[in-house]
Amino acid sequence: MSALTMPDAALAEEASRELAAALDGRPLVSVERFGASMRTLYTGPAPLAAARPALAVGCYPGWGEAVARAVLAAEDRTGVRGSAQRHAWADAVDAEAARALAALPHPPVIAAWYTTARLRRWAGPGGTVAAIDGRLRADIEDKASFDALLRAAGVPDRMRIPCIRVEGRLPGLADLQRHVGARRLVVQAGTDSGGRGTHFVDTPADLERAAAMNGPYKVGAFIPGWSSNCTVLSVPCGDGSVAVYVDRPSHKAVGVAEAxxxxxxxxxxxxxxxxxxxxxxxxxDAAVRIGVHLWRTRRLAGLFGLDAILTPDGQPLFNEINVRNQGTTEVSGVNQQLRGLPPFLAAHLTVLLGGEPRWLPEADTFNHATVQAASGGTAPSCGRAGGPFYLKLRHRGDGPVRLSGLRGPGVYRPDPAGRLAWVRPGTHPGHADADLGEVLLASLPAEEVVCLPGAELGTAEAVTTGPGPFAAPHRLSAFGTSVLDALTNHLTPATPTPREVTRP
Known part of the structure; x- marks a missing residue:
């Protein structure tokens, strides 16, 4: 795992045993867009054998050690990667996935972000969906209700963004600016993820676009600074209370046009x-308050995420909650491994299946160490300061391309010629040391796959003491730019064939 200390092998074995006991002989099935989901658990340092899925259903296939025992990936059937494909992959494999799960020797346990009617149908009689309840998730994630949740949880006013809730038609721009006390506004509605449901409003035309969303609306002041994500784990205790574990917060770059x-x-x-x-x-402290409140009022247990803005003067202000696994879940698990623990995801699955993750330390002890690690100190069991990162890779051009001249997902380094040089195989963010110029390129498309404009090409991941991929809240660092530019130099124009645009 690069130059960092491995997690405690005994704790990993205990976590794997507890997860296996919670599964009770039932096959674990991963259902997520990335077919290598949960690889931070079952590859890399001190892997958890029980976390390797018997079947992975997704859009993009895994690779190397980051594969389930069986794989059903939509991209293997279409040969095309693009925006439409990443949103419709579950439809593309629906019938085949239902058959594959029904053929398993025992009713499955499906690991996913949150429950849906499709997942319950795939699980079938006797099957289990180990995910946050979809209705509960939609209720808590409602953007227009977030400020009320913060108030109810006792989060201090200084950590809340000035905002109002609008039930009906949005008032005019000047009225909203006056109510909120800011010229630039952020209008949010619904429960969508990935930035959907959020509009930045500077002009009446911007407001008109925001008003096209279904209300109610949260209209808040735009707050400059670094966006951030923080993973939180709630674990019920035997006395009816809950232990809340808070991971270190990130620096998240948003709206990076050059990427x-x-x-x-x-x-x-x-x-x-x-x-x-x-x-x-x-x-x-505020994340613990929110976790306790959600347990007391909604009996929410497992993983959830909190988004915040870190202002230039060092004040955190919360702006969103995500009650589910997130895009950050895979790589943020390295934070726990750097502290000698298995990733939170192992505890999340165990809790959702009715088990008890006894390998976790006391929550107060863990959270105290989180503050130390987040503020630049050396975390326990970690040989140096620093942490993991990931950078999203997109096809930024205007026409279809193929990725050529590479050896598939693995560890690479940008070379002096502006291309990518192979370093070694890899599946875990810790297999790459960005201090040495390395990155793990994860979930890359195969050479025969046609990538359409806007397609996800994968992620660049590593551990580093800095600098990482971002120089500012909306700008890449020189290192991040070099990785994207080098990857772009491996894209060659392509014309989709009929097989590649239609499912056989």
Whole structure:
């Protein structure tokens, strides 16, 4: 795992045993867009054998050690990667997935972000969907209700963004600016992820576009600074209370045009950058308050995420909650491994299946160490400061392309010629050391796959003491730019064939 200390093998074995006991002989099935989902658990340092899925259903296939025992990937059937494909992949494999799960020797346990009617149908009689309840998720994630949730949880006013809730038609721009006390506004509605449901409003035309969303609306002041994501784990205790574990917050770049990432959308997260100690302590305390409140009022257990803005003067302000696994879940698990623990995801699955993750330390002890690690200190069991990061890779051109001249997913380094040089195989973010110029290129398309404009080409992941892929809240670093530019130099024009645009 690069130059970092491995997680505690005994704890990993205990976590694997507890997960296996919770599964109770039932096959684990991963259902997520990335077919290598949960690879941070079952590859890399101190892997958890029980976490390797018996079947992975997704859009993009895994690779190397990051594969389930059986794989059903939509891209293997279409030969095309693009925006439409990443949104419709579950439809493309629906019938085949239902047959594959029904053929398993025992009713499955489906690991996913949140429950849906499709997942319950795939699980079939006796099957289990190990995910946050979809209705509960939609209720808590409602953007227009977020400020009320913060108030009810006792989060201090200084950590809440000035905002109003609008039930009906949105008032005019001047009225909203006056109510909120800001010229630039952020209008949010619904429960969508990935930046959908969020509009930045500077003009009446911007407001008209925002008004096209279904209300109610949250209209808040635009807050400059670094966006951030923080993973939280709630574990029920035997006495009816809950233990809340808070991971270190990230620095998240959003709206990075040079990376092909639109306004309000994340370009990735970097946990190697330190936070101000007081800001980290306030964020952890507030996250615990929210976790306790959601347990007391909704019996929410397992993983959830909190998004915040770290202002230039060092004040964290919460702006969103995500009650589910997130795009950050895979790489943020390295933070726990750097502290000698298995990733939170192992505890999340165990809890959702009715088990008890006894390998976790005391929550207060863990959260105290989180503040230390987030503010630039050396975390326990970690040989140096720093942390993991990931950068989203997009096809930024205007025409279809293929990725050529590479050896598939693995560890690479940008070379002096502006291309990518193979270093070694890899499946885990810790297999790459960005301090040495390395990145793990994960979930790359095969050479025969046609990538359409806007397609996800994968992620660039590594551990680093800095700098990471971002120089500023909306700008890449020189290193991040070199990785994207080198990958672009391996894209060659392509024309889709009929087989590649239609499912056989």
């Amino acid at each position: 092909g990432i639109g306004p309000g959308k994340s370009a990735g997260n970097d946990w190697s950058r330190p936070w101000p100690r007081q800001a980290a302590a306030e964020l952890v």
